[in-house]
Amino acid sequence: MEPCDIPIGEGFDTRDALRKASEQAAARGYERFTIVDADAHHYETESWAEIVQYLEDPIIRYEAQGGGSMAIVGSVPLMLGAIGNQDVSGRILRQPLRRLEARELKGADRETLILKRAMDAMGIDYQVVFPTPMLSLGLHPVVEVEVAIARAYARWIGERVLAGNPMLRTMLYLPFGDPAACLKLVEEFGDMDGVSGFMVTGTRYRAVHHNAYAPLYRALEERGLPLGFHGGYRWQGGDRSMETLNRFLSVHALGFPFSLMIHLTNWVVNGMPERFPKLPVVWIEGGLAWIPFLMQRLDHEYEMRSSEAPLLKRLPSEYIREMYFTSQPLERPHDLDLLEQTFKLIDAENQLLYASDYPHWDFDLPSVIYDLPFLDEQAKRKILGGNACKLFGLPEKATA
16 A cells, blocks of 8 residues: 555554665665754653653652643643644545554563654654653743653653664753753763763743853863754744744744854853864754855844843854754755855864754755755765764774
């Protein structure tokens, strides 16, 4: 049965959904490359019954068990309804059908199987896995809930998913609402197998340059662990300007890069690259089109008001060019010269990390990088995996 003909309720297999991806991988000879997917996702809510058992606070654990879903922990919904949202009006069935895949397995065993199926189909050697509903957790009004879930998730994914699976990695979620809890998380889990760094969700309202986070940044810098900022959006119950948008298309186009632009601007203007010069910073799932704009805009303002950024010794764009960015969603302009210029501005050959964002509806296969006509073989190798291997300390496979 063709994947597109599978009726809801009759089964699903990631390998069927990614059959054309497998054909692409074989045709392009991805076995010659080390391919690292720097941003993929799983649905931690599908393993919520297991994660709940790792919650240390008995009251929060009891409430989580009673609710039956992370979506209502603390009596606060963390996810909006699907109508007019990510489901693309039922035209892409991969996400809803995924709930039916490998139903004979439970929890982390099922998660790991599905992740490996997708990696094999796309020709990926390593995959950095992020949660999905938890990307909204930064807006939870009860900080203790954010901390409790972050710690439970760290223990669960470390023991049940990463252990024994060296090709699976993660950047652990930081409960940014509590700086001390963030530092404690790094100290406890920074050396855990499979942890390649730590991640802050972009959908939150905490100033990343506040001195309360300095011990956290220093701890990451001393350990050589990168700090990632993962983009996101909030259509309702967050930024009022987003509530004026009447289409998900609009929110999705603006929300992800906007959340990163705020934090990156604060990071640079307040001199964090000078304060923590050896701390690698990664900006995740915002695409690339916004970066040239921000480089030019910040340089322009800085040259007129440099006294407001006294810690900076160089132009803002020079610091930004030394940061890492993930490729997804790679905007596809009809004029490839525009994309090529963007690659040059951000030193993509050395600073860009391929990312799929699978299994979300707008994911990118490795071919979005491999097929770019202005990249030579060396640049493709570095962007598809070499840069990530260097950043995360991963061994590259031996290739001819």
